Amino acid sequence: MARTEELPNDFGEKFDLSNDPQAQAQAPNAGALESLISQAAPFPLKQDAQSNTADATQSGAAMPPAMASVKQHTADEVLKMMNRSPLFMTTLDETDGEGGENIELEALKALAYEGTRAEVAGNFREQGNECARAKQWTDAREFYDKAIAALKAPAKPQNLEEGSMILEVAEIDEEAEKKKELEIEEACYINRALCHLEKKNYRSCIRDCASTLRINPQNIKAYFRSATACLALDKLDEAVDACSIGLSLDAQNSALKTLSHKISARKTHLEQLERARREREQRKAAEAHALALALKARNIRTRTTARPPSDLEDAQIKLEAPIDPASTLSIPVLLLYPLHAQTDFVKAFRESETLAEHLAYILPVPWDEKGEYAAESVECYVETAAGGLIKAGKKLPLLKILGTGKVELVDGLLSVNVLPKGAAAAWIEEFKRRRKMP
Template structure:
């Protein structure tokens, strides 16, 4: 066995002499005294409390915490925010412009717009900047007022033009145009402002204004490719809309002409028509001419066959004026719900209501136009109504019809 080295061993405070325990206590006290008070406080905090505390330090922030944890201001954050407004108006505005440019490169349009707005506000004195004269201990630097003013106008122009881009991308076209107008009031030769104003007008289909903006920009640079390309797009849109408008006017004129021709055709045939406030839904069915432009061509009518004794109907979209109701009853009858076999062509009678509220019998072989042109019938809401009843029950139904109409 190897001999133990008397100089190496384990320190046991419990078994050590009193003098050794006192030395250890002094060592712990000296170490504790060397730890800064802030770190001693952190040793007594939980992990969640430490993370919350770190979030108040701008370098480690994952969310904005503007307090010091005790209801006061976060002095570190306030100091950093104050730096943003340190310097002359031009320097502050330029700082915001650069931040706006960085956000715009990332297509963070809302953030970029905010930075440009702050830059504009700084130039217009709408935010406080820290000037040298506010602090007597700072050295006052004499500025060339003319050069400074020129610099400020240049930065303001850039902020306005760039904010116009943000508004354009965010589809705030009115705001875009206002920013462009403000930028152009500073520098009428700002081609980007003319381009963005034209783009906003195009998006709003304000084509004359869009073309005017392009022309205004091109007068300063006739070969500008972006403006020329946009001008071509605007002209194409103008031509397209002109074509759509011409087609609409042509269609409306055709509808008016066809309506006048149909009205003439019905008048010449002696057909009386009347419209009510609640016409029935007939989809595309309507009174129409075979040739809409020729009053002498065949007129076709939507016809509704009603079976009032059984509360049933059949709808025919187009019945020619020379056709008879019997021709259509030939393929409609017999009816699937007619269990008693009462509805056969030879066993039914047809009626139309007169304009005075009475009834007129319709010959099953008579051309439809003969019944409509009798002077007693009117076509209501473009629909011809024909009542079909079994002969054996016709008198019964007529009496009931008169009672409902108050004829007895």
């Protein structure tokens, strides 16, 4: 029962505790109080701020240390210092700001590895699951990495000797613990496979699914995710196998059924593409064979150089009916005006056409200020395979010129030199002189 004590009549209401020796003995001294206040500062005081605080204290206008420790730093500095505390971290800062390690963070890291392997791995697994639910696939994968590494780490000893004392650790049911470890390992592998799948790391996904199936050959998710990764890599046979095994275990699995249809559709599409590619190659080979027969039958010589012209676009020797050697042959022809360094290009000069037919619509040319180039006043010369020149009759069909066996098509092109009649002889002499030069 509580006891009520009556105050004496001479008890003064203005009693001053400061004069009470017993109260003074119990009160902290000024130095201790100042120490407590200084410890309340959340951030370290700078040297100049400490001196300013001391001056302010002497003048009677002291700022509370907690406020002073905040106000002397910029907002960025405060945020940076707060970020070193695990409670306020937004980005990982493993230093104390002065080159040392972050003690609080290291302590938390150490706590993460306290307990059995299953407990440590289970903790990392849960953190990975939280990141996966937030679709933070990279972070989730890292936590699953840590969980798997924890399961593969050596088991901690059950007896820890500390000085003369031996701390007994509770006995662990090894069979139950092993079962729990396998469950966590399976979950971590299949969840990490999902992270790889979302990040398009398909081969890593397949490896993790294989690791899952080594633990549990009936894991449906492993078959689904490995089949999905194989489909993305166009490894269709492997995808079909994974899907088939999964459906043999769960024939009503809608996700596997849908995936199976996608694999079949992709397989059909690729088969069609392959068939079309083979047909193109076969047709291209047949056209090349027909063209070779046509040139041989017409006695037309050809030669390829190490540096063929790259600006011919789609101009090439071709048959009107690509696989019929007897159809009309067309040849690209380059008309050269060597005295003026000018050219004209006929992409498809039919073998039955003459130079006169094409010169009729090409000449006169706009750069011919003297009017020297007209269809009736020019001569045409073609270089022979032996390095000489032959005069090409303007009224001869192209096949007559090429069929002599003296002229050759170089890189699929015939070059014809066009010169005014009055200047042809001098140009021919100059051509011969250049040929004789070493």
